[in-house]
Amino acid sequence: MQNKQLNISYQVFQSMDELPAEWSSLLQKAVEATERSYAPFSNFNVGAAILLDNGQVVCGSNQENAAFPSGLCAERSACYYAGATWPGAKMLAIAIAAKQDGKLTATPTYPCGACRQALVQYESRGGVPMKVIVGSAGRVEVFSSVRDLLPFVFDNLDDNQGK
Ligand SMILES: [Zn+2]
Numbered sequence: 001m002q003n004k005q006l007n008i009s010y011q012v013f014q015s016m017d018e019l020p021a022e023w024s025s026l027l028q029k030a031v032e033a034t035e036r037s038y039a040p041f042s043n044f045n046v047g048a049a050i051l052l053d054n055g056q057v058v059c060g061s062n063q064e065n066a067a068f069p070s071g072l073c074a075e076r077s078a079c080y081y082a083g084a085t086w087p088g089a090k091m092l093a094i095a096i097a098a099k100q101d102g103k104l105t106a107t108p109t110y111p112c113g114a115c116r117q118a119l120v121q122y123e124s125r126g127g128v129p130m131k132v133i134v135g136s137a138g139r140v141e142v143f144s145s146v147r148d149l150l151p152f153v154f155d156n157l158d159d160n161q162g163k
Pocket residue numbers: 073074075076111112113114115116
């Protein structure tokens with residue numbers, strides 16, 4: 001038997017103003033995308049913005065539905081739209097922000113497990129790390145790869161298919 005340990009490192013900025021300009025403008029687009037969210041059930045409006053290696057920024061927002069499982073998170077609405085529109089483009093970074101009752105959340109809102117799985121697969125396809133920038137009214141956290149948020153990813157298909 002062995003005990004093993006995982007370590008991740010990430011950056012914490014005290015506010016959006018501290019972020020390098022490139023990431024703060026992507027995060028600003030995620031904040032704007034919260035305005036296009038449809039969340040009548042939760043009143044929790046999430047926005048995501050993905051920077052592609054072709055320079056495009058693709059935004060998504062959560063879209064809820066009365067048939068609950070039919071809704072979709074902001075992160076997946078963004079990465080699926082990006083994948084469907086620019087299938088060869090690499091996703092370099094995703095920024096995420098959320099508002100509750102119209103105000104930016106005080107702490108970061110991380111992607112859910114299903115979105116982590118979807119994002120990590122695009123990261124594998126692209127072959128480059130996808131930064132994850134998670135904003136809030138308070139601090140902003142920057143992770144250098146989606147894999148840092150989902151170390152034990154389901155990717156057994158990656159060796160043969162799916163790339
Ligand atoms: Zn999600």
